[in-house]
Amino acid sequence: MAIDYDLVLEELKKEAGPLAKIFLDKAMDALEIKDLNDSNYKDVLDVLKMNPTLKKYVEAVEKRLNGI
Amino acid sequence: MAIDYDLVLEELKKEAGPLAKIFLDKAMDALEIKDLNDSNYKDVLDVLKMNPTLKKYVEAVEKRLNGI
Numbered sequence: 001m002a003i004d005y006d007l008v009l010e011e012l013k014k015e016a017g018p019l020a021k022i023f024l025d026k027a028m029d030a031l032e033i034k035d036l037n038d039s040n041y042k043d044v045l046d047v048l049k050m051n052p053t054l055k056k057y058v059e060a061v062e063k064r065l066n067g068i
Numbered sequence: 069m070a071i072d073y074d075l076v077l078e079e080l081k082k083e084a085g086p087l088a089k090i091f092l093d094k095a096m097d098a099l100e101i102k103d104l105n106d107s108n109y110k111d112v113l114d115v116l117k118m119n120p121t122l123k124k125y126v127e128a129v130e131k132r133l134n135g136i
Contacts, residue, residue, distance in 0.1 A: 023098070030091070030098040031119050043118050050111050051099050 003065060005036040008044070011064055015057035023048060041065065071133060073104040076112070079132055083125035091116060109133065 012020035027047040033040050045065075048058040073092075080088035095115040101108050113133075116126040 026094070026098040030094040030115055032121065047098055047115050047118065050115065053100065 003036060003038050003041050003068060007068075008036050008041055008061070008065065011061045012048075012057070015060050016054060020057075023051065023054060071104060071106050071109050071136060075136075076104050076109055076129070076133065079129045080116075080125070083128050084122060088125075091119065091122060 009021055009024055012024055016023075024044070027044045028034070028036070030047060031040075031043055033044060036044060042062075045058055045062050049055050049062075077089055077092055080092055084091075092112070095112045096102070096104070098115060099108075099111055101112060104112060110130075113126055113130050117123050117130075
């Protein structure tokens with residue numbers, strides 16, 4: 001299964017709720033990433049993990065996505 | 069000398085021009101950082117460095133700021 005925006009968003013929402021979309025979009029915007037894929041999603045998760053509020057949620061998502 | 073938003077912005081502008089402000093603000097927004105100081109500016113520069121277009125400019129800024 002390939003990683004895309006919808007999948008990452010769905011996994012983030014499971015952990016952190018609907019507001020996750022705002023932070024996902026901000027992180028992508030900061031990196032000038034228009035769409036998520038296997039090669040760039042880790043950078044976006046790294047940015048999200050630098051937000052102390054989100055760190056633990058993102059780590060849980062990361063573990064699941066790394067197993068895909 | 070302490071590091072603050074104006075100083076980081078000024079240094080980034082020297083390297084990358086006026087558009088640097090947009091990226092600085094986006095990176096701070098993604099991390100939910102309201103103001104820059106000695107303890108959080110490195111996180112913001114790390115995000116900026118993850119943008120391939122900005123990487124070399126930000127590295128130059130980082131070297132100067134680390135020497136402050």
